[in-house]
Amino acid sequence: MHFYALIAVLISLQHFNPSLSLGFDNKVSSGVALGHDDASGAAVRCIEREREALLAFKQGLVDEYNQLTSWGSPDCCTWEGVFCSNQTKGDHVIKLDLLVYDLQDKTISPKLIELQHLKYLSLYGIDFNGSQIPDFIGSLSNLRYLDLSDASFGGRIPSQLGNLSHFLQLNLAYNHFATNVVQNLNSWLPRLSSLTHLDLSYNNLNNTYDWLETINKLPKLRDFSLRDCSLHSPPMPSTLFTTNSSIYLAHGDFSLDRLTSSIFVWLSTYSTSLVYLDLIGNNLTGPIPGVIGNLTSLSYLDLSFNQIEGWNPHSFASNNLYGQLPDFLTYLDNMVMLDLSYNALSGKIPATIGSLFRMETLKLRSNRFVGELPSSLKNCTGLRVIDLGNNTLSGPIPKWLGVSFQDLVILMLSSNQFNGSMPSQLCRLSRIQILDFSMNNISGGIPKCFNNLTTLAQKGNPNMKITHYYEAPEISDEYEDDAAFIWKGSMQVYRNTLGLMKRIDFSSNRLIGEIPKEISHLVGLVSLNLSRN
Structure with missing residues (x-):
């Protein structure tokens, strides 16, 4: 327990990218009047049926600290967390972001289906007390960004989410979905053909054996996090080398899972795109495979808290050059952070490490390295x-x-x-x-x-x-x-x-x-x- 408690603290966390521009964030501060005013004479931009839908949603919320007191004025476009478009025929609600509010709810009101122009929905941190994500979310056809993380959802993940083929970002981390339901990711997730960012961290995927095949069917995926999902290394999918796989994958977080060194076979298919790779606290054993040396775009590599003992450029099983830090790592000349701590690497630190001239962090703690520090390390002047x-x-x-x-x-x-x-x-x-x-x-x-x-x-x-x-x-x-x-x-x-x-x-x-x-x-x-x- 001490090791994994420490690992959890060591992780740098959150790489889901809510700042990705979806083409509307800069257009929500003002709008065109619809020809009617509120009691104060101010122009009302809000469409009434959307206002009523938001009020129905608010009615189910427990707002202990009265943070949504603005939800009641005639113009919903001025409410906290609500953003509207600029349209001459009415300002539709296109963004609902309750990210910073401490709220509770039993379920999401079905009235929200009236927000058919919604592109951005964040209910992060609202306590839904184990209720299920409602099916109607899959009918919000304009949705591009959905963040339901840390919201205490349970039960099943609706397959209707697969209808949102224009989805760009999906974050379902930190929930309590039923294990047998999460197993069915492959039935709907591959339909999100535009998905670029995916975060399922801190959910139990222990029995999800086709997760790699599912990921491999997302052709535009760039950033994903499956941290602490109890993942096992699955068989390599038949689609491993097909053109349907993403050629853009840059950020992969598998930390605190149960993966073995066979995962490197799959990672080798992203040799020119992968920038960030976190495999801290898995079941990696034996030598570091030579395919790591082909990941020439890597800036961040964390293989700490595993049982790595050396390297072999040809296979996973042989113990050739047992224990030594591989010279091929020096081909990773974009490397900024290298962490191989808490493994069983031995021998001298190779002089070729000095070729990692962009490196800012070098962590080799708790291994079996011997000898003097290589003088070539002084070439890494940005450390x-x-x-x-x-x-x-x-x-x-x-x-x-x-x-x-x-x-x-x-x-x-x-x-x-x-x-x-x-x-x-x-x-x-x-x-x-x-x-x-x-x-x-x-x-x-x-x-x-x-x-x-x-x-x-x-x-x-x-x-x-x-x-x-x-x-x-x-x-x-x-x-x-x-x-x-x-x-x-x-x-x-x-x-x-x-x-x-x-x-x-x-x-x-x-x-x-x-x-x-x-x-x-x-x-x-x-x-x-x-x-x-």
């Missing part, structure tokens, strides 16, 4: 996070760590076998926030120039985050980095509060001499650990 803790790396701490990485925020080399003294060049890391060399064999004194670590000399910024960006055709997204380390005897993970965590840990080394008074200038430090020296 902001380096976490190589809990390996068997050795040799002196390189001087170039303090020279090449002017943007470095986190440097974690704890629980290794580094020796020698600390180079004074570390004092050039003006942006460093977390510096952890604990549990090594470092000797000598602490450099007196540490007062040059200017970020540590300032108080923490709660808004500071380590954010990385990636882009693909019609998709742009970002993800935030985190830091995990032992704090008061237990593992702690910092992401949203990372800007407040400023820490130096040189404990359990062989340091000697006095603590330099210059450290007293680092007034932003939250933790300074020099014990057991």
Whole structure:
């Protein structure tokens, strides 16, 4: 349980893209008068039957904090969360977005079927208390965006959703659908031929064995998340290499599922389009297959918390070059974030890793790497996070760590076998926030120039985050980095509060001499650990 609780915290979450332009968001603030006024003399834009439909919907809501008090005035186009079009013959409701409201309901009023011009419907976070998604949603033929996530829906998913062939985005994450009903995804989901974004995360798909075949039938899919769905690796579908498969797939999140390494066969079909791949916390075993080296557009790769032991470019079964970090990863020259932590990789970190010159985050924590840090790593001058803790790396701490990485925020080399003294060049890391060399064999004194670590000399910024960006055709997204380390005897993970965590840990080394008074200038430090020296 501890591992998976930690995994859940480590995940960067939400890649569903509600900001995708659907062609109407910028046209909803004003309209043409219909020739009648309300009691105040203001022009009324709202169509009466649509107003009545919204009032019927509101009647079933529990609005404990009175957030929808505007729902009652004559013009529904001015109500909270309601947006109308600009039409000379009437302003139809085209967007209903209750994303930020704390509401409850027993069911969605069937009167909403009157909103036939609706393109955007978000009922995220409304508590529907286990009720089913109504069939009539599938009759809103103009719908392009539907977000019913975290809404406590249960029962079945209506197959009528398959009628919405113009759908672009569908988010049904965080619900309680019946397992035997979710199995029938293949009966309706492939009919959404225009779908570009799909999120079914945190639903139980344990018995859905044809999910891969279903995904493979969505020709325009670009972004999908199936996080924590208890997915098993299915047989490879017969449609694996057909032209009906999406050639645009850029973002795939399979984290916290039960997938095995056979999933890489399918992923290899997206060698030129895949930008983001998250397989954290699955059942990946044995070597990393060589097909990963063909995913040349990858910017984000997270294979942490698996049982990966090495690589083999030819098969999944052989243990050739057992345990070594594969050189073929260096062909992924678009890589921004590489996380292979908590696996069983061994050998030296290859010198070819220096070819990942766009890399901003490198995490190889808790493997079996040995030897010195390759000097080629200094070519990755954009690195902001380096976490190589809990390996068997050795040799002196390189001087170039303090020279090449002017943007470095986190440097974690704890629980290794580094020796020698600390180079004074570390004092050039003006942006460093977390510096952890604990549990090594470092000797000598602490450099007196540490007062040059200017970020540590300032108080923490709660808004500071380590954010990385990636882009693909019609998709742009970002993800935030985190830091995990032992704090008061237990593992702690910092992401949203990372800007407040400023820490130096040189404990359990062989340091000697006095603590330099210059450290007293680092007034932003939250933790300074020099014990057991």
